[in-house]
Amino acid sequence: MTHVAWILHVDVDQFICAVEVRRRPELRGRPVLVGGTGDPNQPRTVVAGASYEARKFGVHSGMPMRTAARKCRDAVFLAKDDPAYEAASVEVMDTLRGLDDVVVEVWGWDEAVVGTTTARPEELAAEIRAAVLAGTGLSCCVGISDNKQRAKVATGFAKAGPGVYTLTDENWMPVMGDRPTDALWGVGPKSARNLAELGFHTVRELAMADPDVLKRRFGPVMGGWFWMLALGRGDNQVTAEPWVPRSRSKQVTYPTDLTDRDEIEQHVVQLAREVTAEVVAEGRTVERVGVTVRTASFFTRTKASKLPQATTDAEVVARTALEVLDRFELDRPIRLLGVRAELVPLLPGDDRSLFPRPVDNP
DNA sequence: TCTGGGGTCCTAGGACCC
């Protein structure tokens, strides 16, 4: 952890599509849809990336591919290519790390938080955008603030046009006060609805709430956390330490439903072996095994068991997964199976929560 | 609109022990 003066949130523009267009320049300016195998008629796939040209047709990521294809018939359809995105992401992050006075915390393929001690964050933001474009051919936006959550929100405004946007105590309430609570990063549709039931519809209303009321309704952590977010506060610790995963999972939605018990078990065993192989390749050990089942009606349930002894043995993980599977009814057609391995923490006792803690009442 | 895949973390309740 490093103490920093400013926090910049960097977000690559339409990352997946941008990577595809970068290697196929002839696609520039065309509606591009990336997802699944690239077959627009394949059922049970969704859009992973949509170019701005495609979004004009009402297409967005997460939308079923066949729906997107109907809305945007002239789109170019491409298969998802995770290794290419992973490689492009490394380029972006290495570019960021090459700048002066930065601590880079990677948040995903296309996002990073940059901590800096500079007194001129806007200049650094411009530098970041120029460096990423020059170094990778990808454009990005930057949100500036003094904590991660607010910087992330700022990036949303940067995307709307200026490319860089700063949110501080000065402009937080004027800009955000009248917006709905789910404009806050970490407040989704469910929490927004629950907050509205308590009478808190806007960020300002939430900021003026009694935190004890929120804690009673949402629990001591979440209640305090929502209130803090509304005040524009958040976590300001930036670390360049690589992320240590807590779990690894594999899930598959099958093109047609599974009904045969043997077949279901075979898939679970295969998923368990694949997951374990990856875990072991990374030098980690499994301590808990979870199985997810989603029926054709989309009813989804997860069950899990802690192993009596942590293991790196794929057959132990597979056997445990089958035991967990056995606790399901399995009397309905199944569209998805998943196996999750929860991992022994790398450092003994390193099970601390990474969820940002609410600060004391100011 | 017949709805992917990979994650993280909080909350609640039951079991068990002192």
Next chain:
DNA sequence: TCTGGGGTCCTAGGACCC
């Protein structure tokens, strides 16, 4: 024999995010 309280471990479920 009855009762209260606290702590810890485990599992299920939910919410959110990229």
